[in-house]
Amino acid sequence: MARLLGVDIPNEKRIEASLPFIYGVGPSWAKRILESAGIDPDTRTGQLSQEQLGAIVTAIQQTGLPIEGDLRRDLQLNLKRLQQINCYRGIRHRKSLPVHGQRTHTNARTRKGKKKTVGVVRAKK
Amino acid sequence: MGRSLKKGPFVQQKLLVKIDKLNSANQKKPIKTWSRASMVTPDFVGHTFLVHNGKDFPTVYVTENMVGHRLGEFSPTRKFISHGNHTAKVSK
Numbered sequence: 001m002a003r004l005l006g007v008d009i010p011n012e013k014r015i016e017a018s019l020p021f022i023y024g025v026g027p028s029w030a031k032r033i034l035e036s037a038g039i040d041p042d043t044r045t046g047q048l049s050q051e052q053l054g055a056i057v058t059a060i061q062q063t064g065l066p067i068e069g070d071l072r073r074d075l076q077l078n079l080k081r082l083q084q085i086n087c088y089r090g091i092r093h094r095k096s097l098p099v100h101g102q103r104t105h106t107n108a109r110t111r112k113g114k115k116k117t118v119g120v121v122r123a124k125k
Numbered sequence: 126m127g128r129s130l131k132k133g134p135f136v137q138q139k140l141l142v143k144i145d146k147l148n149s150a151n152q153k154k155p156i157k158t159w160s161r162a163s164m165v166t167p168d169f170v171g172h173t174f175l176v177h178n179g180k181d182f183p184t185v186y187v188t189e190n191m192v193g194h195r196l197g198e199f200s201p202t203r204k205f206i207s208h209g210n211h212t213a214k215v216s217k
Binding site: 118 | 188190191194197198199201205208
């Protein structure tokens with residue numbers, strides 16, 4: 001287990017496959033980062049030297065991507081802004097309904113969560 | 126697809142004129158508008174709009190965060206109605 005940029009612990013996979021364990025780095029950025037760091041994407045993460053790991057860290061920082069905590073915070077702030085200005089998208093987020101105009105008559109289960117059956121409760125005579 | 130940058134943001138001409146008038150007179154008074162498609166520009170900040178939603182004119186007070194959104198986004202066109210409101214009637 002190598003440690004990169006504080007919290008991240010990618011495991012004994014190929015370095016190209018373990019970089020995406022960092023939140024904010026996907027397969028395609030992993031490739032680009034390794035290219036700029038000059039490291040063979042096929043080497044196992046465990047076999048990388050300290051200097052090589054350092055090179056990867058600087059390469060990541062050079063991309064200027066928001067990563068891990070920063071990225072999570074950015075996303076949260078975006079959501080907060082939408083909800084605070086009371087626009088349509090913010091309202092949809094608040095009600096946890098689909099934001100991009102999808103139908104809600106059926107489906108939309110990802111946003112609405114598990115099915116809750118509702119029925120009319122009639123008063124007893 | 127987004128709007129071409131070449132054209133700049135869309136704002137109804139009438140609205141711009143009204144805002145200019147209010148800004149130069151340093152006044153604030155609600156502007157009634159049907160132009161939901163108009164983009165909120167920085168000149169709008171601090172003004173109040175009454176944006177038509179097909180039926181009423183909900184008040185929209187524009188803050189700095191709203192720049193770049195369209196007026197219609199702040200005036201919902203649908204009413205949210207949930208189930209379970211029949212019970213009271215039935216029990217009568």
